[in-house]
Amino acid sequence: MLRRSKPPDAAATPAGPARPRMEDVAAAAGVSMKTVSRVFNREPNVREATRRRVEEAAKRLNYLPNTSARSLAANRSYLVALLYDNPSSNYIMEVIDGVLDACRSADYNLMLRPVDYAGAGHVEAVGQVIAQYRPDGLVLTPPLTDDGALLERLRHLGVRYAGLSAKPGNVRIGAVLDERRAVAEMLAHVVALGHRRIGHITGHRDHGARAWRLAGYRDGLRRAGIAYDPALVVEGRHTFESGVAGARRLLDLAHPPSAIFAANDDTAAGVIFEASERGLRVPDDLSVFGFDDTPLSRQIWPGLSTVRQPSREMGRIAAEQLLREIRGTGTGRVVRVPYQLQLRRSIGPRRRA
Amino acid sequence: MLRRSKPPDAAATPAGPARPRMEDVAAAAGVSMKTVSRVFNREPNVREATRRRVEEAAKRLNYLPNTSARSLAANRSYLVALLYDNPSSNYIMEVIDGVLDACRSADYNLMLRPVDYAGAGHVEAVGQVIAQYRPDGLVLTPPLTDDGALLERLRHLGVRYAGLSAKPGNVRIGAVLDERRAVAEMLAHVVALGHRRIGHITGHRDHGARAWRLAGYRDGLRRAGIAYDPALVVEGRHTFESGVAGARRLLDLAHPPSAIFAANDDTAAGVIFEASERGLRVPDDLSVFGFDDTPLSRQIWPGLSTVRQPSREMGRIAAEQLLREIRGTGTGRVVRVPYQLQLRRSIGPRRRA
């Protein structure tokens, strides 16, 4: 069969009109295929005039490289996988948006992999995915960023990865926000409003970040000269429901807190919900604050005070740094991003009961 | 250079140990490559014993087919693209989850494409994406499901697609929920609680679904013998902010409604927020209901009454039907999914002012 006689059954594979190939572009521009390849891969060593000729020919023919062929020949997938296990869709969606931004600029594709972090064999499952799709790199979100077993496997497999992290020093490539400092600063603010009994609903037991936010909480107390009271700290799971449950426990205490720090916005929403159920007014009777500044924090009433975490940017940065390494255009590094206290109406001065 | 002498610089591409190829499996099983190929593509005409031998050999060697090579040879991408333009991350994330479920079962990969529906040239942009990545099919969410120009282009390009739709008959393959009926039913419920002046904050002007939900609203009024009052219908955009703005307009009326139907949950959250800002109690002073039953509807206080839309399932179904066509295992069809009135505390009996 002659090569390139357009397939007789073009109707079977709904592919539209036959696509031009690199060879066609090369012919049209009067250069070799390799030169076209260079232009499309932004390699150096192409005269500017030549580059332009090629680009014009490509545009004229409406040429776009075939990703499968590129992948096969180059032994790359042009694929970045995002691994996540986080119950907050708002958070994940922001990260996705950021990662997509970076991927688009690099003509990379994003692959989504929800990971059941708690489930046995999640490391194995990730290994399978990598073996099958060979992503050129991974982006990890918390808590996977801190999952020792997973990271070790990734290193063993030789896969590059970047992470979004809550603690400086915990990741080699990616975006970091110093959550400990952020929380401590927010606590200082709340203390300044007169609160002395400040409860905390922690993150999930297996989340590494749980520890940083808790540490920030303790830092804040210590600096204010307030003794740490374990009775005021209850366990959450980053979910709305765990916020409701945590609030119940804290508000049922004989001497309940006048303010509650929830490990994330979803949890904080649960606290506000439970307070409202009890007829408590926020912030008059109870101050509440969270972490992340997801859209939810604006959508509940009263508006939630929280630590703004630039999740979308963090996703973009992590992917960008990863792609730098993948494409060899530089060395990926850690970028520290700033947090910001987002003060809304859910916190207010302490009022005597 | 000899084929398959393992690349000398294996370290450069961090790929781990050399992967077995189909040839290796064939040799180990004592069959030809074609037979292995048949087994992996679940083609008929393979003796059961042979099939088993091949599968065992593959498992022993830890073989997984190379997607790029498959794509190139078969002229398929093994890729499904999800096109969306919806401001509610909760909603999109649920759809994504569903589509991912279906893709995983079929060993297909998901590609995410946010589309700027309002932006000029969004049809062009989608065309570019299709040309470059050649997804084997698309899943469309509202409002793209109803985007005539886009659909026409897709048909012209010969790309298969499935959709999530709000109106029976609007899509050839996918999942459909009859939103008009759903809204009318919810209205009947609210009318039964004594409400006669029921406001509506619509969806975005360009959303096709806007019309169905509005039609349901009018149906509901008509059946209750309530005259349609245009003054009670204001324009929204499916966002929280547009809910706040819409609520302001409605509540500022000389004769404000006692209940408000917001086109989606995000918008309804805005209404509740604005009501709370004004010191109105929901539902005592104002009943509010939305549409979608995203997590948000549980996370605000009071809990939001809404129409439960099984978004995740709809995503899964649409992708499944699409994949049936792609893989030739059947004919894609439209699956009607049930809605459900999700009654929470945000609606209550009308109280005389």
Add this chain to the structure above:
DNA sequence: CTGTTAGCGCATTCAA
């Protein structure tokens, strides 16, 4: 700075 050639790993003819 540019071109030539081989082969990435699989599906696909068509024959047996």
Add this chain to the structure above:
DNA sequence: TTGAATGCGCTAACAG
């Protein structure tokens, strides 16, 4: 029911 040969479209190596 199975196998052998060919090429999908591109990049890599190396020569020029």
